Amino acid sequence: MVSFIRVLVVVLYCLLLPLVPGEGSTRFYKFNVVEKNFTRLCSTKSIVTVNGKFPGPTLYAREGDRLVVKVVNHVHRNVTVHWHGVKQLLSAWYDGPAYVTQCPIQPGRAFVYNFTVAGQRGTLLWHAHVLWLRATVHGAIVVLPKLGVPYPFPAADGDSLLVLAEWWKSDTEAVIDEALKSGLAPNVSDSHTINGHAGPVSACSSSDGFTLVVEQGKTYLLRLINAALNEDLFFKVAGHQLTVVEVDATYVKPFTTDTILLAPGQTTNVLLSADQGGGRYLVTASPFVDSSLVQVDNRTAMATLQYADARASAAALTTAALPPQNSTTTASGFLDALRSLNSREYPAVVPAAVDTSLLFTVGLGLNPCPSCVNGSRIVAAMNNVTFTMPTTALLHAHYFNVSGVFTDDFPGLPPVAFNYTGSGPNNTRTMNGTRLYRLPYNTSVQLVMQDTGIIGTESHPVHLHGNNFFVVGRDTGNYDPTSSPAKFNLIDPVERNTIVVPAGGWLAIRFIANNPGVWFLHCHFEVHTTWGLKMAFIVDDGDGPNESLPPPPEDLPVC
Numbered sequence: 001m002v003s004f005i006r007v008l009v010v011v012l013y014c015l016l017l018p019l020v021p022g023e024g025s026t027r028f029y030k031f032n033v034v035e036k037n038f039t040r041l042c043s044t045k046s047i048v049t050v051n052g053k054f055p056g057p058t059l060y061a062r063e064g065d066r067l068v069v070k071v072v073n074h075v076h077r078n079v080t081v082h083w084h085g086v087k088q089l090l091s092a093w094y095d096g097p098a099y100v101t102q103c104p105i106q107p108g109r110a111f112v113y114n115f116t117v118a119g120q121r122g123t124l125l126w127h128a129h130v131l132w133l134r135a136t137v138h139g140a141i142v143v144l145p146k147l148g149v150p151y152p153f154p155a156a157d158g159d160s161l162l163v164l165a166e167w168w169k170s171d172t173e174a175v176i177d178e179a180l181k182s183g184l185a186p187n188v189s190d191s192h193t194i195n196g197h198a199g200p201v202s203a204c205s206s207s208d209g210f211t212l213v214v215e216q217g218k219t220y221l222l223r224l225i226n227a228a229l230n231e232d233l234f235f236k237v238a239g240h241q242l243t244v245v246e247v248d249a250t251y252v253k254p255f256t257t258d259t260i261l262l263a264p265g266q267t268t269n270v271l272l273s274a275d276q277g278g279g280r281y282l283v284t285a286s287p288f289v290d291s292s293l294v295q296v297d298n299r300t301a302m303a304t305l306q307y308a309d310a311r312a313s314a315a316a317l318t319t320a321a322l323p324p325q326n327s328t329t330t331a332s333g334f335l336d337a338l339r340s341l342n343s344r345e346y347p348a349v350v351p352a353a354v355d356t357s358l359l360f361t362v363g364l365g366l367n368p369c370p371s372c373v374n375g376s377r378i379v380a381a382m383n384n385v386t387f388t389m390p391t392t393a394l395l396h397a398h399y400f401n402v403s404g405v406f407t408d409d410f411p412g413l414p415p416v417a418f419n420y421t422g423s424g425p426n427n428t429r430t431m432n433g434t435r436l437y438r439l440p441y442n443t444s445v446q447l448v449m450q451d452t453g454i455i456g457t458e459s460h461p462v463h464l465h466g467n468n469f470f471v472v473g474r475d476t477g478n479y480d481p482t483s484s485p486a487k488f489n490l491i492d493p494v495e496r497n498t499i500v501v502p503a504g505g506w507l508a509i510r511f512i513a514n515n516p517g518v519w520f521l522h523c524h525f526e527v528h529t530t531w532g533l534k535m536a537f538i539v540d541d542g543d544g545p546n547e548s549l550p551p552p553p554e555d556l557p558v559c
């Protein structure tokens with residue numbers, strides 16, 4: 001009898017399989033890039049959006065699905081969209097950074113992005129990758145496990161997205177243009193936001209804030225995204241603990257905390273138990289800054305967690321103390337707790353041997369600029385190279401052997417060794433160039449990124465396109481190639497796509513370069529990217545079609 005039922009179940013399962021939605025299916029989306037007026041902080045401005053939404057629409061996929069997104073540009077600016085953290089195995093043409101993997105989609109034009117989401121599950125984000133458009137052109141990517149595959153943690157009763165970002169009263173392109181003219185740092189934003197809302201603003205007639213409604217006794221999976229341009233954010237729900245289960249669409253060993261830290265580009269899934277006795281609780285996104293050099297927007301974004309009981313809306317709001325803006329202790333406590341799940345189903349396959357060992361300094365510089373305030377301009381660099389964007393796409397130049405677009409001589413070590421985290425050399429100039437680093441297919445890479453004290457130390461959330469990496473080490477001071485590796489975690493280091501190089505410290509990552517293409521590596525503080533804190537790896541083809549980049553799609557934009 002039991003085996004008869006089993007056979008029946010198997011037969012039914014096989015019959016139903018083709019009807020089950022989502023399993024390796026293709027999901028189509030249309031992104032109309034349009035301008036729309038929004039009122040925030042008592043004033044109205046027109047912003048560039050996808051489909052008139054801020055934040056933009058959410059993409060849903062199951063692991064293994066194909067996403068086909070037609071982006072149509074109806075605005076007067078160039079547009080591209082990047083699928084942040086999607087590995088894009090053998091599909092580099094669809095990665096999205098302007099002048100790296102593609103030319104921009106010009107006004108009136110369209111491009112169809114077409115890629116699969118494989119070997120990852122959780123929350124990621126998409127955003128514009130040209131100019132400063134990602135300030136308003138961004139949204140979530142929710143990657144569910146394959147049908148029938150459970151989460152490695154207790155299933156939640158509900159699922160909720162919380163997109164953290166920044167709002168400027170001015171046009172963000174005017175903000176960065178003004179800064180590039182003066183050579184100084186750009187204005188900070190006027191408020192942080194949660195799901196597009198700043199929260200209550202005094203003297204504003206409209207009460208503007210996002211409300212998350214929960215039922216007592218249930219648990220919720222909160223999908224958190226930092227879509228801000230230039231600021232690390234602390235996230236907190238008053239009166240509730242949060243259990244971290246996933247970062248950057250990889251599972252981690254669960255741990256409980258009252259404060260989450262997210263750098264721009266990072267995503268984190270947490271479980272929240274609605275275990276309080278009803279009422280209303282303040283939800284906050286506030287800045288973290290560990291450099292006295294840097295000015296931040298200090299307006300905390302506020303939302304409300306509200307229990308779904310009749311009296312809750314009238315209940316007093318329960319608040320909690322914000323983490324201090326400069327709380328390095330809170331930040332490093334959170335980062336130290338992150339470990340790969342490293343289970344049988346989800347092993348951490350950390351490269352044990354290293355073929356290519358790289359050391360890149362990351363930091364600021366000051367170059368002459370006669371028309372700027374005081375005759376100089378703040379720049380940023382990796383290994384003293386301030387990256388110059390080409391006027392055509394690097395991937396195109398690589399694939400078609402176009403000479404004169406880039407060189408492949410990016411230095412693997414700092415050109416000059418110095419006390420990196422000290423006060424720095426007196427000469428704070430940088431060189432510039434479109435210099436890439438070439439990696440043969442399947443190279444096992446160790447990359448140490450070292451902050452510098454040139455002008456001042458500052459943290460940098462660095463993002464690698466097209467690959468995840470393992471974060472094997474992190475410390476303050478200067479990296480020491482003799483003593484530092486002894487402290488590496490090669491067992492269960494966290495796997496991510498964006499990681500913060502600590503202010504006045506270093507960070508070591510490892511990855512296998514098995515995805516042919518050109519992959520951008522850059523600071524995810526947009527201001528630092530603009531200043532030149534970026535470079536790219538060329539990963540050469542291996543053998544045969546399964547290890548080679550296919551030809552470009554026919555509708556790929558041209559410059």
Ligand SMILES: *[C@@H]1O[C@H](CO)[C@@H](O)[C@H](O)[C@H]1NC(C)=O
Binds near residue numbers: 035037045046
């Ligand atoms: C935004 O509002 C301004 C002033 O009312 C108007 O001129 C403009 O056309 C609006 N823009 C959009 C995209 O609706």
Ligand SMILES: *[C@@H]1O[C@H](CO)[C@@H](O)[C@H](O)[C@H]1NC(C)=O
Binds near residue numbers: 068112114115
């Ligand atoms: C997307 O790519 C797949 C695989 O190359 C191809 O079969 C499919 O036709 C493409 N779809 C669109 C809409 O371009």
Ligand SMILES: *[C@@H]1O[C@H](CO)[C@@H](O)[C@H](O)[C@H]1NC(C)=O
Binds near residue numbers: 175178
């Ligand atoms: C930047 O801030 C300064 C000082 O508040 C202000 O005068 C200027 O207009 C701002 N620039 C932009 C582009 O908003």
Ligand SMILES: *[C@@H]1O[C@H](CO)[C@@H](O)[C@H](O)[C@H]1NC(C)=O
Binds near residue numbers: 298299
């Ligand atoms: C935020 O910054 C402004 C301007 O620097 C300052 O006047 C204000 O007191 C600060 N607010 C808080 C809460 O730190």
Ligand SMILES: *[C@@H]1O[C@H](CO)[C@@H](O)[C@H](O)[C@H]1NC(C)=O
Binds near residue numbers: 324326328
């Ligand atoms: C953080 O800021 C507070 C208030 O400005 C200051 O008293 C404290 O010394 C700072 N802490 C660190 C670690 O910089």
Ligand SMILES: *[C@@H]1O[C@H](CO)[C@@H](O)[C@H](O)[C@H]1NC(C)=O
Binds near residue numbers: 184373374
């Ligand atoms: C420009 O130089 C003057 C004189 O050294 C100094 O007081 C001022 O702070 C400088 N301005 C900036 C923006 O660095």
Ligand SMILES: *[C@@H]1O[C@H](CO)[C@@H](O)[C@H](O)[C@H]1NC(C)=O
Binds near residue numbers: 399400401
């Ligand atoms: C580019 O050069 C490589 C190596 O010389 C060659 O194998 C490849 O076919 C060339 N590609 C094109 C599109 O010309």
Ligand SMILES: *[C@@H]1O[C@H](CO)[C@@H](O)[C@H](O)[C@H]1NC(C)=O
Binds near residue numbers: 421
């Ligand atoms: C490097 O600079 C730091 C900070 O100024 C200092 O504490 C350290 O002693 C210096 N190291 C060396 C080797 O000079």
Ligand SMILES: *[C@@H]1O[C@H](CO)[C@@H](O)[C@H](O)[C@H]1NC(C)=O
Binds near residue numbers: 425
């Ligand atoms: C920087 O300049 C000062 C004053 O000229 C000099 O004493 C110091 O040695 C220089 N430092 C370095 C690292 O070259």
Ligand SMILES: *[C@@H]1O[C@H](CO)[C@@H](O)[C@H](O)[C@H]1NC(C)=O
Binds near residue numbers: 415416427431
């Ligand atoms: C960076 O490059 C500039 C320009 O070549 C040079 O003057 C400076 O000494 C270099 N600095 C370092 C730290 O390598």
Ligand SMILES: *[C@@H]1O[C@H](CO)[C@@H](O)[C@H](O)[C@H]1NC(C)=O
Binds near residue numbers: 432
């Ligand atoms: C790069 O450096 C060269 C030589 O110093 C300079 O002429 C050129 O203007 C610089 N280019 C950029 C984009 O900064």
Ligand SMILES: *[C@@H]1O[C@H](CO)[C@@H](O)[C@H](O)[C@H]1NC(C)=O
Binds near residue numbers: 391
């Ligand atoms: C859009 O990109 C093209 C190709 O790079 C460039 O020629 C054009 O000036 C850009 N247009 C705008 C409006 O920025």
Ligand SMILES: [Cu+2]
Binds near residue numbers: 523533
């Ligand atoms: Cu940076």
